Amino acid sequence: MSWPPTRPHGAGRPEREYEKVAAPKKGQSASAQGKPGRSLALILIAIVALTGGMFASGHTTPRLGIDLAGGTSITLKAKSGQESAINKTNLDTAVDIMERRVNGLGVSEAEVQTQGDRNIIVNIPKGTNSQQAREQVGTTAKLYFRPVLATEPVGAPAPASPTPSPSGSPAKKATSTASPSSSATSSSSATASAGATSQGRALTDALKADATTSPSASASPSTKASASASPSASGSDSAAKLQQEYAKLNCADPAVRAHAGVGAKPNEPTLACGQNGQKQWQKYVLGPAELAGTDVKKAQAVFDTQGAGGWKVTMDFTSAGTKKFADITGKLAQQQSPQNQFAIVLDGEVVSDPYVRQALTGGNAEISGSFDQTEAKNLANVLSYGALPLSFEEQSVTTVTAALGGEQLNAGLIAGAIGLALVILYLVVYYRGLSLIAITSLLVSAALTYVIMSLLGPTIGFALNLPAVCGAIVAIGITADSFIVFFERIRDEIREGRSLRPSVERAWPRARRTILVSDFVSFLAAAVLFVVTVGKVQGFAFTLGLTTVFDVVVVFLFTKPLMTILARRKFFADGHSWSGLDPKRLGAKPPLRRTRRPSAPVDPKEA
Amino acid sequence: MSKLGNLGARLHRGEVGYDFVRNRKIWYGISILITITAILGLTVRGLNMGIEFQGGAVFTTPKTSVSVAQAETYAQDSSGHEAVVQKLGTGGLRIQVAGIDTSKADHIKAELAKDLKVDAEKINADLVGPSWGEQIANKAWQGLAIFMVLVVIYLAIAFEWRMAIAALVALIHDITITVGVYALVGFEVTNGTVIGLLTILGYSLYDTVVVFDSLKESTKDITKQTRWTYGEIANRSINATLIRSINTTAVALMPVAGLLFIGGGVLGAGTLNDISLSLFVGLAAGAYSSIFIATPIVADLKEREPQMKALKKRVLAKRAQATVEEELVEAGTAGGPLDDEPEDVAPAVVGQRNQPAARNRGRGRPSGKRR
Numbered sequence: 001m002s003w004p005p006t007r008p009h010g011a012g013r014p015e016r017e018y019e020k021v022a023a024p025k026k027g028q029s030a031s032a033q034g035k036p037g038r039s040l041a042l043i044l045i046a047i048v049a050l051t052g053g054m055f056a057s058g059h060t061t062p063r064l065g066i067d068l069a070g071g072t073s074i075t076l077k078a079k080s081g082q083e084s085a086i087n088k089t090n091l092d093t094a095v096d097i098m099e100r101r102v103n104g105l106g107v108s109e110a111e112v113q114t115q116g117d118r119n120i121i122v123n124i125p126k127g128t129n130s131q132q133a134r135e136q137v138g139t140t141a142k143l144y145f146r147p148v149l150a151t152e153p154v155g156a157p158a159p160a161s162p163t164p165s166p167s168g169s170p171a172k173k174a175t176s177t178a179s180p181s182s183s184a185t186s187s188s189s190a191t192a193s194a195g196a197t198s199q200g201r202a203l204t205d206a207l208k209a210d211a212t213t214s215p216s217a218s219a220s221p222s223t224k225a226s227a228s229a230s231p232s233a234s235g236s237d238s239a240a241k242l243q244q245e246y247a248k249l250n251c252a253d254p255a256v257r258a259h260a261g262v263g264a265k266p267n268e269p270t271l272a273c274g275q276n277g278q279k280q281w282q283k284y285v286l287g288p289a290e291l292a293g294t295d296v297k298k299a300q301a302v303f304d305t306q307g308a309g310g311w312k313v314t315m316d317f318t319s320a321g322t323k324k325f326a327d328i329t330g331k332l333a334q335q336q337s338p339q340n341q342f343a344i345v346l347d348g349e350v351v352s353d354p355y356v357r358q359a360l361t362g363g364n365a366e367i368s369g370s371f372d373q374t375e376a377k378n379l380a381n382v383l384s385y386g387a388l389p390l391s392f393e394e395q396s397v398t399t400v401t402a403a404l405g406g407e408q409l410n411a412g413l414i415a416g417a418i419g420l421a422l423v424i425l426y427l428v429v430y431y432r433g434l435s436l437i438a439i440t441s442l443l444v445s446a447a448l449t450y451v452i453m454s455l456l457g458p459t460i461g462f463a464l465n466l467p468a469v470c471g472a473i474v475a476i477g478i479t480a481d482s483f484i485v486f487f488e489r490i491r492d493e494i495r496e497g498r499s500l501r502p503s504v505e506r507a508w509p510r511a512r513r514t515i516l517v518s519d520f521v522s523f524l525a526a527a528v529l530f531v532v533t534v535g536k537v538q539g540f541a542f543t544l545g546l547t548t549v550f551d552v553v554v555v556f557l558f559t560k561p562l563m564t565i566l567a568r569r570k571f572f573a574d575g576h577s578w579s580g581l582d583p584k585r586l587g588a589k590p591p592l593r594r595t596r597r598p599s600a601p602v603d604p605k606e607a
Numbered sequence: 608m609s610k611l612g613n614l615g616a617r618l619h620r621g622e623v624g625y626d627f628v629r630n631r632k633i634w635y636g637i638s639i640l641i642t643i644t645a646i647l648g649l650t651v652r653g654l655n656m657g658i659e660f661q662g663g664a665v666f667t668t669p670k671t672s673v674s675v676a677q678a679e680t681y682a683q684d685s686s687g688h689e690a691v692v693q694k695l696g697t698g699g700l701r702i703q704v705a706g707i708d709t710s711k712a713d714h715i716k717a718e719l720a721k722d723l724k725v726d727a728e729k730i731n732a733d734l735v736g737p738s739w740g741e742q743i744a745n746k747a748w749q750g751l752a753i754f755m756v757l758v759v760i761y762l763a764i765a766f767e768w769r770m771a772i773a774a775l776v777a778l779i780h781d782i783t784i785t786v787g788v789y790a791l792v793g794f795e796v797t798n799g800t801v802i803g804l805l806t807i808l809g810y811s812l813y814d815t816v817v818v819f820d821s822l823k824e825s826t827k828d829i830t831k832q833t834r835w836t837y838g839e840i841a842n843r844s845i846n847a848t849l850i851r852s853i854n855t856t857a858v859a860l861m862p863v864a865g866l867l868f869i870g871g872g873v874l875g876a877g878t879l880n881d882i883s884l885s886l887f888v889g890l891a892a893g894a895y896s897s898i899f900i901a902t903p904i905v906a907d908l909k910e911r912e913p914q915m916k917a918l919k920k921r922v923l924a925k926r927a928q929a930t931v932e933e934e935l936v937e938a939g940t941a942g943g944p945l946d947d948e949p950e951d952v953a954p955a956v957v958g959q960r961n962q963p964a965a966r967n968r969g970r971g972r973p974s975g976k977r978r
Contacts, residue, residue, distance in 0.1 A: 075739065116746070395739040396659075397712070399732040404667060411879060415869035419862025426857060467802055470882045473866055474806060477859030478813065484858065485817065488851045510824065517765060518816045524761065525754055525809030532750035533805075537743065540802045540882075544809070 036561030043557040047444065050451045062450070063457030065465030065539065068409040070126035070402030076392040078118045086118050090390055095120055096381045100346070111461065115538070120392065123463075126402045143293025143382065145325075146286035147332060148341040148353055149269065150246070153282045242285060246271055251281035272343065274350025284350055286343050290328040293346075295321025299383035301376035304368065311376035312368035315383055322363035330359030344383065351382050412469035419473050420446075423480050431487055433572060433579035438483040441559045445479050448550050453543075467536040471543030478522055479551045483559060485518075486511040490563075491581070500581060504567045508560055515555055523548045628842040631903035638780060638900055645787020652790050657797035660744065662737030663688075663705040664712045666719060669729050670698035678702060678723065685718035686711070740798075747801045751782075754808055766819055773904035774815045777896040781811045784892040785885055799881025806882075807889030814855060815897040821848045822902060829918065836919045841906040845898055856894040863887050 054060060066073040078086050078094070091114045098120065099112040110124045251273035272284045298316040317325050332340045333356045341355040354367045367379065400408075420442070427435035449472060456462035489511040493503035526545030530538055566572050572579045627634070658665050666682075673681075675692045682690035682702050691703040700723075704715065712734040720727035755775060762771035785804060789796060822844040829837060866883035909915050 077736075077738070077742070119742075393736060394734070395736045395742070397732065397734040399730075401669075401729050401731050403669065403729065404731050408879070411869045415866040415879065415883075416862070418865035418869065422861035422865060423858050426854075426861065430854065466879060467799070467882065470802070470866060470879060471806075473862045474810075474859075474886065476862045477855070478810075480858045481813070481855045484851055484854045488848075488854075492847070514817055514820045517820055518813045521758060521761070521812045521816050522809040524757055525805070525812070528754040528757065529750050529805055532753060533743070533746045536798055537747065537750075537802050537805065540806070544806065 036564040039557045039561040040565075043444070043553070047447060047451065050448070050455065054451050054454050057455065057458060059454050059458050062453040062464040063462065064405070064409065065463040065468070066123050066125070066398065066405075067400050067466045068405045068412075068464065068469075070400050070405035072124045072400075073396075073398045074122040074124070075115075075395040075397075076120045076122065077395045078120065078390045079393050080390050085390060088114075088117075091118070091120065093381045093384060094390060094392070096378070097346075098122060100382070113461070116533075119395065126400075126405075143296075144289035144345045145291035145295075145328065146270070146272075146289050146343050146345055147328065148338050148343050149285040149287050151282055151284045151338050151341075151353070153276065153280045242269060242271065246283065246285050249273070249283045251283045270348075272345055272348055272350050274343065274353065276353075282350070284343055284353070286345065286350075289345075290342070291317075291321060291324050293383070294318075295324060296383050297321070299380045301371075301373070301380040303373075310368075311371040311373050312366050313371070313376050313380045313383065314364060314366045316364045319363070322361070325363075325365065326359055326361035329356045329365075330361075332356040333358045344379075346382050352379055408466055409469075412466060412473070416469065416473045416476075419476055423476055427480065427483075433576065434487050434581065437559060437562050437566065438480065438487070440562065441483060441554055442476070442479060444558050445547070445550050445554045448554065449475075449543075449547055452546065452550075462542070463539075465536065465539045467540035468543040471540040472547060475544060475547030475551070478519070478548060479554070482515045482519070482551055482555045485514050486555070486559065486563070489514075494581060500567045500573045504563055512556075512560075516552065519548050519552050625846065626842055627845050627899060628838040628903050628906045631899075631907070634899040634903065638896070641787070642780065642783050645783050645790065648787050648790040652793070654786070654790050654796045655793050656740070657795045657800075658703050658705060658733070659735050659798050660740030660796065661705050662735055662739070663703065663707050664715065664735070665733040666700075666702040666704075666716060667695070667731040667733075668700045668702070668719075668723055668725055671700060671723050671725055673700070673723050675700065681719060681722040682715075685722070686715045743798060743801060747805060750805060751808065758812060762816070762819075766823055769908040770819050770823075770905050773901045773908065774812055774819070776904055777815055777893075777901035778808065778811050780896045780900055781807055781889055781892040785889040788888050789885070794884060795881075797881045799879070800885045803882040803885030804889065806886055807893060810859065810886075810890055811893035811896065814852065814893055815901045817851065817855070818845060818848050818897055818902055819905070822905065830914060833918070833921045833925050836922050837909045837915045838906040838919075841902050841909075845902050849898070852894060852898060856890065859890055860887065863890060 078091060080086050095112050095114055099110070110122065112120060112122050115121050249271055267288045269288060270286050272286055274282055274284065276282045295318055296315055297318045299313060301311060301313050304310060304312050328342060332342060334340075337355060338353075341353045343350045344352045344354075352367065354369070371379070424435070424439055424442070427438045431438065453462065453464060457464075486507065489507035490500075490503050493507050494500065498506070523545055526541045526548060529541035530545060533541065570576075572581055576582065671678075675694055678692045678700050679690050679702075682692065682704055686704045686707055688704050688706050691705075693701045693703075695701055702719065707715065712732060716730055716732050717727055720730055755778070759771045759775055762774055782804065785807060788794075789800065794800070822841055825844050825847075826837060826840050829835075829840060835843075863883050863886045866879055867887055869879065910919060
């Protein structure tokens with residue numbers, strides 16, 4: 001063969017074998033016959049190791065997709081005025097925000113992924129209010145800047161996060177911010193809200209900027225707000241009610257947290273929860289929104305190379321935003337802590353609460369503090385989301401009840417079992433003893449597929465969905481075909497009058513080439529589909545590609561060595577009538593007449 | 608099995624065989640006929656595009672006692688659109704409503720739940736926006752195009768360009784037939800259908816490649832002999848791999864048949880059914896085309912090559928001589944027993960065209976002596 005097809009999947013073994021076969025004597029003794037045990041041991045060890053890994057990781061079944069486990073799957077398509085805005089960065093930002101929002105519902109394991117170049121898939125497992133989740137991802141996130149009226153940490157630090165201050169530098173920062181907050185405790189009479197205000201709040205983020213003060217109390221509290229009736233009229237009763245609720249609010253409870261501040265209008269004071277720098281939940285009373293997320297033009301996380309500032313987030317405002325921001329910072333800068341802080345609230349949750357040193361009129365600002373890189377990036381993402389020039393359109397929403405999911409899974413498994421049984425039956429009837437090799441190979445292949453699928457769940461988020469099950473079932477045929485190619489070659493050699501062992505060794509290089517070429521074509525199809533397509537097609541392509549790779553691995557490392565070993569057994573070597581290799585049954589020519597070339601092929605007529 | 612095994616042996620030796628290459632015109636004709644029917648069906652009847660391609664909703668309810676007709680009225684009342692209702696194997700209903708907005712679907716679902724007296728949470732809903740199917744279909748076409756280009760390049764390198772072209776023709780043939788069957792029978796085209804169709808890509812070629820591989824191997828030294836023309840060797844290759852092709856197709860169709868049975872019989876309708884249906888049609892077409900279309904096309908293309916033309920001439924000339932010889936021998940041995948098989952002459956003559964005359968004479972003599 002002039003072109004050993006490229007094997008896209010590692011292992012230099014076939015190459016080596018090929019060379020050896022080119023030099024027949026050496027090849028037969030060294031790789032083909034001498035070391036079948038080694039390959040067998042290799043693959044068995046690999047399977048045992050992988051299985052061990054599977055049990056160790058605790059994921060003993062493949063993760064099931066929404067259509068098998070039940071749940072809701074939403075596909076969103078990004079739309080935008082300008083095409084260039086639909087890019088990976090923007091989509092990733094959107095995914096981050098959506099993930100935050102959906103999981104903020106108290107849903108665990110909701111997963112949000114980009115798919116293709118303009119789709120986002122949101123998978124929400126069963127047992128969640130899919131309606132609410134759909135609303136969350138379907139509507140644009142609500143991001144507001146609200147002045148902090150009062151704040152207080154709640155309960156113990158969130159579990160599993162012993163996080164003290166991440167590094168040395170925040171501690172330094174903290175000291176500088178600690179002094180105003182400690183003084184604030186005594187003089188925070190303004191809201192009368194419990195003396196506890198902002199006690200443990202060591203890591204208040206600092207907000208600073210270049211601009212100079214121009215407070216000019218031009219009032220106009222949030223232009224939006226002015227439309228509706230008296231916004232912060234703070235009617236005594238509503239304020240009192242808020243106060244009561246604030247006292248009761250327990251942000252450490254996820255259920256409570258999910259409802260805190262829900263439905264709050266931007267122009268009214270509200271309650272909210274948020275995690276502070278020490279992963280402690282903190283509750284807030286917040287004033288009416290002064291700025292909306294749409295006022296932010298751009299936000300990004302940058303590493304402060306000057307000074308030991310570390311990571312910080314910079315923001316640029318739109319022209320309207322600049323004015324509003326100047327107003328609010330002007331007001332806040334004159335307040336005492338915590339009322340010099342403003343909260344950045346995303347969907348009712350406080351994501352950051354920097355304090356203001358001075359009014360900022362330059363149209364940009366930066367938030368610095370004890371960020372590490374991820375924190376800074378997250379905050380920047382949140383801030384830029386409002387400015388994201390994308391809107392999302394629901395492409396498909398699939399809700400599958402757990403009952404139907406289970407049914408589909410069962411149906412898939414039954415179909416697979418039927419298919420496998422038919423294939424095995426066919427192989428047994430046709431190949432008899434040889435089918436033993438085919439069946440064990442199929443089982444090895446199946447075991448490998450199962451284990452890898454289970455392991456891929458936690459590692460790359462692979463979820464077995466219905467099309468993937470289909471792909472695996474279809475792959476039974478492809479895998480079995482490799483054995484058929486090999487067996488037919490062996491039988492052809494036997495028909496030529498050879499005995500079994502040389503037949504196996506002669507058949508293998510030819511069968512191997514056929515298997516590689518055809519598997520490569522199959523793999524190519526799967527790879528192209530996986531890269532190009534979206535949705536369910538992708539899951540299908542993935543399994544098909546995976547099983548094609550396993551087919552090659554199994555044929556090379558298992559089927560061939562096993563065949564070589566079994567060829568030494570009397571049962572097969574003597575061509576027992578049940579071995580599937582009986583020369584008589586195969587119609588082999590008697591060795592005596594070997595010299596005579598077959599004559600009939602010339603004859604073009606039908607016999 | 609033993610009969611089959613013998614058949615395999617006889618096919619292997621070429622004792623039996625069907626002349627696929629010589630009769631190719633018939634098969635081309637049949638394929639062209641099928642293709643034309645498929646295209647006609649496609650243009651006249653068009654494809655029955657599923658909800659995925661028009662936008663709308665599919666609701667699947669758990670077991671309910673409400674009749675199909677009644678459910679249809681309910682669905683139409685609540686949505687204001689035409690609804691199609693099917694009874695499923697599970698006793699549930701599958702209600703399709705085309706042309707509704709995804710946002711309205713929740714309302715319809717709630718209404719349906721009330722009308723059918725089932726829990727809204729137990730109704731499966733599949734809501735699709737109008738452009739989703741289009742997006743999937745576009746991606747599929749894109750994938751198809753990329754794959755075809757890549758695979759033609761690959762086959763051209765691994766084999767040769769003629770085989771690549773033949774494989775491509777066979778592939779297009781399979782896809783056309785499958786699509787045509789969908790148009791003619793009126794099966795619904797869904798996401799699953801597209802998946803199935805795309806898998807045919809790999810499978811159809813997979814089968815073809817195996818035949819080509821054997822063809823390539825047996826035609827390696829074709830110009831060094833004068834016994835057989837390219838077409839005959841190609842035919843032998845098909846026959847030699849016939850058993851494998853049959854086995855492979857059987858083994859490939861069995862799991863798919865399992866899927867189809869379970870998908871269609873037990874679940875009623877859905878992804879499983881859709882994928883396996885198009886796969887089933889496509890696989891059958893693929894098996895047919897790799898044997899009856901792809902290889903004969905290669906033979907056709909190949910025999911246009913000057914080298915192969917020359918070979919054919921030589922082979923035919925030699926055969927003509929052989930028959931002349933035979934006649935001479937027969938004439939010479941008239942009445943006497945026929946001596947050794949004429950075929951035995953052929954190998955001896957290989958490559959030497961001037962010799963037969965002498966041979967003939969030599970041959971005639973002993974028989975003459977014998978007389």
